[in-house]
Amino acid sequence: MTTDQNPSTAGSKPLRADARRNRARLLEVAEAVFAERGTGASTEEIAREAKVGIATVFRHFPTKEALLEAVLVRRLEKLAEEGRRLAAEAGPGDALFAFFDLVLDQSPVKNAFAAALADAGVDTRAATSDAGRAVREALTALLEDAQRAGAVRRDLEVPELTAILVGTCRMLEHLDGHPEAALRARTVVRDGLRAGTGGARP
Amino acid sequence: MTTDQNPSTAGSKPLRADARRNRARLLEVAEAVFAERGTGASTEEIAREAKVGIATVFRHFPTKEALLEAVLVRRLEKLAEEGRRLAAEAGPGDALFAFFDLVLDQSPVKNAFAAALADAGVDTRAATSDAGRAVREALTALLEDAQRAGAVRRDLEVPELTAILVGTCRMLEHLDGHPEAALRARTVVRDGLRAGTGGARP
DNA sequence: CTACAATCGGATAGGCGACTCCGTTTCAGC
DNA sequence: GCTGAAACGGAGTCGCCTATCCGATTGTAG
Numbered sequence: 429m430t431t432d433q434n435p436s437t438a439g440s441k442p443l444r445a446d447a448r449r450n451r452a453r454l455l456e457v458a459e460a461v462f463a464e465r466g467t468g469a470s471t472e473e474i475a476r477e478a479k480v481g482i483a484t485v486f487r488h489f490p491t492k493e494a495l496l497e498a499v500l501v502r503r504l505e506k507l508a509e510e511g512r513r514l515a516a517e518a519g520p521g522d523a524l525f526a527f528f529d530l531v532l533d534q535s536p537v538k539n540a541f542a543a544a545l546a547d548a549g550v551d552t553r554a555a556t557s558d559a560g561r562a563v564r565e566a567l568t569a570l571l572e573d574a575q576r577a578g579a580v581r582r583d584l585e586v587p588e589l590t591a592i593l594v595g596t597c598r599m600l601e602h603l604d605g606h607p608e609a610a611l612r613a614r615t616v617v618r619d620g621l622r623a624g625t626g627g628a629r630p
Numbered sequence: 631m632t633t634d635q636n637p638s639t640a641g642s643k644p645l646r647a648d649a650r651r652n653r654a655r656l657l658e659v660a661e662a663v664f665a666e667r668g669t670g671a672s673t674e675e676i677a678r679e680a681k682v683g684i685a686t687v688f689r690h691f692p693t694k695e696a697l698l699e700a701v702l703v704r705r706l707e708k709l710a711e712e713g714r715r716l717a718a719e720a721g722p723g724d725a726l727f728a729f730f731d732l733v734l735d736q737s738p739v740k741n742a743f744a745a746a747l748a749d750a751g752v753d754t755r756a757a758t759s760d761a762g763r764a765v766r767e768a769l770t771a772l773l774e775d776a777q778r779a780g781a782v783r784r785d786l787e788v789p790e791l792t793a794i795l796v797g798t799c800r801m802l803e804h805l806d807g808h809p810e811a812a813l814r815a816r817t818v819v820r821d822g823l824r825a826g827t828g829g830a831r832p
Numbered sequence: 833c834t835a836c837a838a839t840c841g842g843a844t845a846g847g848c849g850a851c852t853c854c855g856t857t858t859c860a861g862c
Numbered sequence: 863g864c865t866g867a868a869a870c871g872g873a874g875t876c877g878c879c880t881a882t883c884c885g886a887t888t889g890t891a892g
């Protein structure tokens with residue numbers, strides 16, 4: 429279905445220099461605006477913020493949904509890369525939790541994209557399959573390492589790990605002005621992930 | 631600010647019989663439709679489903695937001711009542727978890743109302759203060775009982791408990807077709823809530 | 833039963849947001 | 863620099879959704 433039509437990564441003809449520049453700026457700005465105003469932000473707002481005509485937005489992304497999807501894919505790609513980096517750098521017992529913290533420390537709203545896409549009726553699985561797969565693979569590696577190191581309970585698989593990550597983001601959104609409560613909430617989840625390994629609490 | 635203008639609970643003049651009936655049916659239908667189609671469902675759809683003209687909807691709820699809010703308040707009231715009931719009926723060690731399960735077992739979408747209202751820019755705190763307070767009080771009682779019984783970690787307060795509840799709902803939404811994964815996710819949260827009490831896992 | 837007021841219903845106004853059309857501008861090869 | 867093609871900008875279209883107006887209907891008091 430989704431043969432790669434993104435000229436920046438593959439496909440037909442190389443974009444003209446200005447077009448390539450605009451495309452990149454649009455992605456940048458769209459990510460910021462969606463994060464700030466929510467995914468309901470209007471296309472016009474993004475165009476204005478990027479100092480570009482509306483038509484340009486729709487030339488690059490034939491649909492608002494397509495733009496949303498492109499932004500999401502970008503985020504997922506970054507996440508997968510961070511995951512791989514942590515798996516290589518951090519100790520097997522810490523890498524998974526470091527990844528968790530990394531995701532949770534980002535502006536909370538940014539993590540709402542997957543849910544927003546689901547709301548919009550996008551088939552998240554298919555639409556983001558490549559980037560999604562990359563994240564899933566990184567998570568799998570992190571999880572298996574952590575389990576081998578005894579840092580995480582053994583009965584735990586990637587699907588619920590993903591869901592727990594998303595859910596915890598939502599959790600923290602609701603605790604925005606309450607840092608101590610947010611910290612305790614994180615601790616609860618963390619201890620839950622560790623339960624049964626003998627390492628939960630002193 | 632929000633002096634009670636709801637003629638079914640207080641205030642000005644008693645509604646005519648048919649008006650009262652329509653109002654009740656509207657709330658019922660709206661809850662169902664919002665739960666099914668999401669909070670973006672159009673007012674017209676709700677009117678049609680309730681076999682009522684659009685004007686009738688707006689006569690009872692001057693704004694879509696008001697309707698959303700009324701539905702939310704109804705849900706919160708029901709929740710508070712269930713919480714009080716469980717606190718009285720179940721053992722202090724079980725009541726809190728029973729309440730958790732009760733909330734989580736409802737159609738997941740139903741639990742998205744608070745977030746949806748926040749998205750819509752409603753001041754959730756003020757708008758739902760009465761019903762919200764009732765829920766918070768019920769939760770406080772449940773939590774304190776559970777802590778006294780040693781069923782829940784002692785460092786835990788109501789704000790993060792609420793957030794954990796909301797976050798866990800989101801979590802389970804993402805695991806809709808995967809019952810075993812959903813079960814494991816629940817277990818993670820539950821064990822996290824118990825961590826440090828010596829009762830997490832056999 | 834009658835009459836009045838409360839309530840209803842659907843057509844319609846009004847606004848907003850996604851998407852398109854076309855004249856204008858900018859890039860890139862010669 | 864010249865020229866054709868690629869890319870641009872923004873005014874305009876279309877559809878959807880909230881909210882209102884007013885003639886028709888229905889409950890209720892006497």
